[in-house]
Amino acid sequence: MARRILPGLPLSLGITLVYVAVIVVLPLGALIFKAASLGPADYWTIVSSDRAVASYRVTLLCAAAATAFNLVFGMALAWVIVRYRFPGRRFVDALVDLPFALPTAVAGIALTTLFASNGWFGGALSALGIKVAYTPIGIIIAMAFTSLPFIVRTVQPVLEELDGALEEAAQTLGASDGEIFRRVLLPQLLPAILAGLSLSFARSLGEFGAIIFIAGNQPYETEITALLAFIRLEEYDYPASAAIASIMLLAAFLMLAVTNILQTRALRYTVKG
Amino acid sequence: MKIRLDKIVKTFDTFRAVHGVSLDIGSGELVALLGPSGSGKTTILRMVAGLEYPDEGAIFFGEENATDIEVRHRGVGFVFQHYALFPHMTIGENIAFGMKVSKTRRSAAEIADRVADLLRLVQLDGLKDRFPAQISGGQRQRVALARALAVDPKVLLLDEPFGALDANVRRDLRRWLRKIHEELGITTLFVTHDQAEALDLADRVVILDKGRIVQTGTPEEVCRAPENAFVMNFLGDANRLKATVTAGRASVNEVLFDATGVPDGAAELFFRPADVIWREDGAGIPAVLLRVIDRPDSKRILAVTADGQHVEFDTAPEFPFRPQSRGTLEILRPKVFAAAF
Amino acid sequence: MTDGRTMTKATPGSKPGHRRPARIGEKPIFRNSLIAIVLVLVLFVIVAPLAIIGVQAFSKGAAFFAKSIADRDTAHAIWMTALTALIAVPVNTVFGVAAAWAITKFDFPGRRLLLVVIEIPFSVSPIVAGVAYLFVYGLQGLFGAALQSVDMKILFALPGIVLASLFVTAPFVARELIPLMQAQGRDLEEAATSLGASGWRTFFSVTLPNIKWALLYGIILCNARVMGEFGAVSVVSGNIRGQTNTLPLHIELLYHDYNAVGAFAAASILASLAIVTLIAKVALERRGAGRVRRPALAGPSLAGSAPKTSKAGISTP
Numbered sequence: 001m002a003r004r005i006l007p008g009l010p011l012s013l014g015i016t017l018v019y020v021a022v023i024v025v026l027p028l029g030a031l032i033f034k035a036a037s038l039g040p041a042d043y044w045t046i047v048s049s050d051r052a053v054a055s056y057r058v059t060l061l062c063a064a065a066a067t068a069f070n071l072v073f074g075m076a077l078a079w080v081i082v083r084y085r086f087p088g089r090r091f092v093d094a095l096v097d098l099p100f101a102l103p104t105a106v107a108g109i110a111l112t113t114l115f116a117s118n119g120w121f122g123g124a125l126s127a128l129g130i131k132v133a134y135t136p137i138g139i140i141i142a143m144a145f146t147s148l149p150f151i152v153r154t155v156q157p158v159l160e161e162l163d164g165a166l167e168e169a170a171q172t173l174g175a176s177d178g179e180i181f182r183r184v185l186l187p188q189l190l191p192a193i194l195a196g197l198s199l200s201f202a203r204s205l206g207e208f209g210a211i212i213f214i215a216g217n218q219p220y221e222t223e224i225t226a227l228l229a230f231i232r233l234e235e236y237d238y239p240a241s242a243a244i245a246s247i248m249l250l251a252a253f254l255m256l257a258v259t260n261i262l263q264t265r266a267l268r269y270t271v272k273g
Numbered sequence: 274m275k276i277r278l279d280k281i282v283k284t285f286d287t288f289r290a291v292h293g294v295s296l297d298i299g300s301g302e303l304v305a306l307l308g309p310s311g312s313g314k315t316t317i318l319r320m321v322a323g324l325e326y327p328d329e330g331a332i333f334f335g336e337e338n339a340t341d342i343e344v345r346h347r348g349v350g351f352v353f354q355h356y357a358l359f360p361h362m363t364i365g366e367n368i369a370f371g372m373k374v375s376k377t378r379r380s381a382a383e384i385a386d387r388v389a390d391l392l393r394l395v396q397l398d399g400l401k402d403r404f405p406a407q408i409s410g411g412q413r414q415r416v417a418l419a420r421a422l423a424v425d426p427k428v429l430l431l432d433e434p435f436g437a438l439d440a441n442v443r444r445d446l447r448r449w450l451r452k453i454h455e456e457l458g459i460t461t462l463f464v465t466h467d468q469a470e471a472l473d474l475a476d477r478v479v480i481l482d483k484g485r486i487v488q489t490g491t492p493e494e495v496c497r498a499p500e501n502a503f504v505m506n507f508l509g510d511a512n513r514l515k516a517t518v519t520a521g522r523a524s525v526n527e528v529l530f531d532a533t534g535v536p537d538g539a540a541e542l543f544f545r546p547a548d549v550i551w552r553e554d555g556a557g558i559p560a561v562l563l564r565v566i567d568r569p570d571s572k573r574i575l576a577v578t579a580d581g582q583h584v585e586f587d588t589a590p591e592f593p594f595r596p597q598s599r600g601t602l603e604i605l606r607p608k609v610f611a612a613a614f
Numbered sequence: 615m616t617d618g619r620t621m622t623k624a625t626p627g628s629k630p631g632h633r634r635p636a637r638i639g640e641k642p643i644f645r646n647s648l649i650a651i652v653l654v655l656v657l658f659v660i661v662a663p664l665a666i667i668g669v670q671a672f673s674k675g676a677a678f679f680a681k682s683i684a685d686r687d688t689a690h691a692i693w694m695t696a697l698t699a700l701i702a703v704p705v706n707t708v709f710g711v712a713a714a715w716a717i718t719k720f721d722f723p724g725r726r727l728l729l730v731v732i733e734i735p736f737s738v739s740p741i742v743a744g745v746a747y748l749f750v751y752g753l754q755g756l757f758g759a760a761l762q763s764v765d766m767k768i769l770f771a772l773p774g775i776v777l778a779s780l781f782v783t784a785p786f787v788a789r790e791l792i793p794l795m796q797a798q799g800r801d802l803e804e805a806a807t808s809l810g811a812s813g814w815r816t817f818f819s820v821t822l823p824n825i826k827w828a829l830l831y832g833i834i835l836c837n838a839r840v841m842g843e844f845g846a847v848s849v850v851s852g853n854i855r856g857q858t859n860t861l862p863l864h865i866e867l868l869y870h871d872y873n874a875v876g877a878f879a880a881a882s883i884l885a886s887l888a889i890v891t892l893i894a895k896v897a898l899e900r901r902g903a904g905r906v907r908r909p910a911l912a913g914p915s916l917a918g919s920a921p922k923t924s925k926a927g928i929s930t931p
Contacts, residue, residue, distance in 0.1 A: 006719050006803050007813030013722070015712035020731055023780050027746035028738070030756050034749045073655055080652045083637070084645060092653070094896045095660050100835075101888035101895075102664070103842025105862040106881040109869050110663040113670060113878075120662065145659065165357035168324050168636050171344045172351040173371035173424055177638040183370070185638075187361040206739025209844035209862070213869065226741040226845070233745060233849065238754045245745040252737040256730075269361045269404040324636040344636055 028249065035246035038239050046243040054220040055228045062136055063204035066143035070200050074151025082159045099148045104209025111142055112214040134216030139224065142211045143204035150203065154196035158189055191266040198259040205251055274335055274427040274460050275300050276321065281330030283316050290316045292484040293330065301458045305471035308481035309507070314464045315432055321462060322430050323347040334427060350421030352431040356413045358405040364416050365401035368392070371424035391419040394453065411442040431463035435470060447474050468508050472496065480504055502610045505543045512584050516542040516609060523609040526558045526580055532609035539612040546573065548605040549586035557601030560584060565594040576602070667885045670878035682879035687856045691864035692883065697772065698860060699840045702779040706836055710787025711829070715817070718795035719803060729792070735784045743781045744849025747774065770852030775860060778846040783836045790832035790904065791825055798824060831895065831903035838891040842884055
C-alpha cells in the first residue's frame with residue numbers, strides 16, 4: 001500500500017464495513033446458516049420435492065423466454081435510440097426506464113388488468129384463443145416488463161461509443177449491412193449484450209411483486225420459486241423456506257460468476273500481449 | 274486506373290467543405306492531397322472512396338462514372354487515419370475479412386495463402402494470430418494496408434497514413450510505402466497535412482486551401498515555383514516583406530525585384546531563410562541583427578530591416594554574430610505576389 | 615409520438631434519394647420499419663401499463679378517487695412509506711458516500727471484493743432478502759430469543775420494513791458515486807489537503823461540488839426503490855392493515871379485496887412518483903449524472919465503460 005495522503009480512511013471504511021456486515025452479510029449468512037443447519041438429507045428432500053422442482057422449471061423457462069424477448073426488443077430499442085433521429089426519440093429514451101421506476105406491485109396490477117380476459121389486450125387475445133393472465137405467458141410478460149431496461153441500458157452506451165470508422169472500413173472491403181452487423185458490430189456489442197442478458201435473466205429469476213398478480217399461482221403450473229419460498233413462510237415452515245431461498249441465492253451467485261466469466265472471455269482480445 | 278474529379282462540391286450543413294474541385298490522377302500515379310486542417314482534403318478522399326457523396330460534380334474511375342456507386346461496390350482500398358482494425362479479429366482475420374465477405378468465393382486455403390503473401394509483403398510474418406491491441410502502431414499501420422490491398426483495389430486511398438506515428442517510424446514507413454507502390458503500381462491518393470511527407474512520397478502534390486486547389490505539381494514544381502503566397506508559406510518557413518509594384522518591378526526599401534505579371538500596387542516579397550546573403554556593406558536591403566538561435570547544422574539569425582520589418586535567415590554555424598551590427602541582406606530566389614487583403 | 619411524421623422524415627442534413635451515409639441500417643425501408651415496430655412495442659409494453667393505471671384510478675370518477683386516497687388505511691400506508699423513505703434514504707446516502715470515498719480515494723486489500731459485496735443486493739431476489747432478515751430478527755432467527763427477552767419488536771414493525779428496504783437499496787448511491795469518483799481521480803483532494811484543508815473541508819468544498827448531481831441521481835433512484843419495494847417488505851412487515859402496511863402492500867390488499875379502483879387510486883400515487891423520478895433522472899442526466907456506468911466490478915466489464923470513460927465530466931449548468 002502506498003503512503004496515504006488523504007484523510008478519512010478509518011471513518012469511511014469503518015462505516016462501510018460495519019454497514020455491509022450488518023445489512024448485507026449478516027442476513028445472507030443467517031439464511032445460509034439456517035439452510036445448512038437442516039442436514040443434507042432434509043435439505044435435499046425439500047429442494048428436490050416435486051413442487052419445488054416444478055417451480056424451478058416454471059421460473060427458469062419463463063425467465064428464459066422473457067430474456068429472449070428482451071434481447072430482441074432491447075437490441076432494437078437501443079439501436080433505434082442510438083442510430084436514428086426521429087420526433088419523440090428522447091421521450092422514448094426516457095420511457096425505457098419506467099419499468100425500473102414503477103413499483104413492481106403497481107406494474108403487477110396494471111399488467112393483470114391489461115391482460116385479463118376483459119382487459120384492453122386480454123380481450124383481443126382471448127378472441128384469438130390466447131389466454132395470458134393466470135398462465136405462464138402472464139409470468140413471461142411480467143418478467144419481460146420488469147427487466148426490459150437492462151439490455152437497452154447496457155448495449156446503448158457501447159453502441160454510442162462504437163468507432164464509426166470500423167463500419168466504414170468494412171464497407172470499403174465490400175461487406176453488406178448484414179455481414180457488417182454480424183461480423184463487426186455484434187462481436188463488439190457482445191460483452192454488453194451478455195451483461196444485459198444475465199442481469200435481465202437474474203432479475204426475472206428473482207422477480208416477485210409483478211408476477212404474483214398475473215400468474216394465477218397454481219402449484220406445479222404457474223407457481224414461481226420466489227412465491228413458493230413465501231408460501232412456506234406463511235405456513236410457518238421456516239426450514240423449507242430457508243432451503244428454497246438458499247437455492248435462489250445460489251442461483252444469483254451462479255449468475256454473477258457466469259456473467260464475469262462470459263464477459264472476460266468476450267473481451268479477451270482487448271488484453272495487451 | 275485513372276481517376277477524374279469533375280467540379281465536385283460538398284457542403285456540410287452550412288459549411289462548404291469543397292468548392293468545385295477538379296483533378297485528374299493518372300493510372301499508377303501516387304498523389305498527395307496536402308493542406309491544413311479544414312482545407313477539405315479528407316472530404317475529397319472520402320468522396321473518392323464513396324464514404325461521402327458530392328452535392329455537385331462527378332467522379333470518374335477510368336471512363337466509368339462512379340459518383341453514385343456505393344462504397345462497398347467501388348473497389349477502393351482505404352487506410353483509415355487510426356487504422357480502424359477490427360479489434361476482435363486477429364491480424365490474419367482482419368486481412369482475410371474482405372475476401373471472406375466478397376462475392377467471389379474463395380476457398381479457405383486460397384484465403385490463407387493470400388493472407389500469408391500479404392503478411393510477407395508488409396513484413397509482418399508471424400503476427401497472424403495476434404490481436405490489434407497486441408501490436409505496435411507502425412505494425413497496425415501495415416496491417417491496415419495489407420487489409421486494404423487484400424481485395425485487389427483499383428485505387429488505394431490513405432487518410433493521414435502516418436499521422437499517429439513517431440517521427441522515425443514515420444520516415445521508415447514512408448520509404449517503405451513508396452517501395453510497395455513501385456512494386457504494385459496501384460493508383461494511390463493520400464491525404465496529409467505534413468509537407469515533408471507529401472514531398473518525400475508523392476509523384477505529384479495537390480495543395481488545398483479552404484476547399485479549393487491552390488496548386489498542383491511535382492514536388493519540384495511546387496517547391497521551386499510556388500504560384501501564390503499560401504503555397505510559399507505552407508511548404509516551409511518564409512520571410513514576407515511589404516513591397517510596391519510598378520510596371521513589373523517590386524520595390525522594397527528602394528531595392529528592386531523582378532515582379533513580372535504582378536499587377537501594380539501593394540504586393541509582398543517572399544523568400545526562404547536559406548536564400549539570404551548577409552554583408553557588412555554592399556547592395557541589398559539595409560538591416561540590423563538582433564538575435565541568434567543556434568541549431569545543430571546552422572545558425573538562425575533574427576534581424577530587422579531599416580523600415581522595421583522582421584526577417585529571419587540561416588547562416589553557417591561559423592557566422593560571427595554580433596548584436597546590433599549593421600549590414601545588408603541580399604535576397605536570392607525572391608518571389609513577389611500581390612498583397613492579400 | 616406521431617408515427618405518421620416519423621415515417622417520412624429523413625435524417626437531418628442527409629440528402630434525399632440515393633445519398634445515404636456510410637453507415638449500416640440506413641436504408642429507408644429498414645430504418646422506418648424498425649422505428650415503427652419499436653414505437654408500437656413501446657406503446658404496448660411501456661405506455662399501456664402506465665395509461666391503464668390512470669384510466670382505472672378514475673374509472674369511478676374523481677370523487678371516488680379522492681375518497682380512496684383519503685381513506686384512513688390508505689393514508690396510513692402513505693405515511694408508512696414516507697417514513698420508511700425518510701429513514702432509509704439518508705442512511706443509504708451516508709453509506710454510499712462513505713463507501714465511495716473509501717473505495718476510490720484509497721488502495722487497500724480486498725477493495726474489489728468489497729465492490730462485489732456492495733452490489734450483491736442487486737442480484738438477490740427481494741424475497742430472499744426478506745426471508746434472510748427473518749432468520750436474523752424473527753423468532754426463529756439468530757437474535758430472535760434475545761430480542762423477545764427484552765421485548766423489542768423488529769419484524770412485523772417499522773424497523774423490519776426499514777431494514778429490508780436498506781438491504782434492497784444499499785448499492786444505489788454507492789454505484790453512482792464510485793465510477794464517477796474513480797474517473798475523477800484523487801488529484802483535487804490531494805491538492806486541497808496539501809493546501810492545508812481538513813478532511814471534512816476537502817470533502818464539502820472540493821469533492822461534493824463535483825459529485826452533487828450524481829449523488830442526487832443516486833438518492834432519487836434509491837428513494838423510488840424504497841417507496842416501491844414490495845417483495846422484501848411483504849415478508850417482514852406482517853401485512854397488518856392500518857399498522858405495518860406500506861403503500862405497495864396496501865395496493866395488494868385492496869386489489870385482493872376486489873377494490874380494484876381503490877388499488878389503482880393508490881397505485882396512481884406511486885405511478886406519479888415514478889414519472890417524477892423519470893423526469894428528475896432525465897434532468898440530472900443532462901447535467902452529466904448517470905453517465906459513467908458500473909465500476910470495474912467484474913474486471914473489464916462493459917467494453918470501454920471502465921473508469922477511463924471520463925467523458926462523464928459532471929458539468930455545472
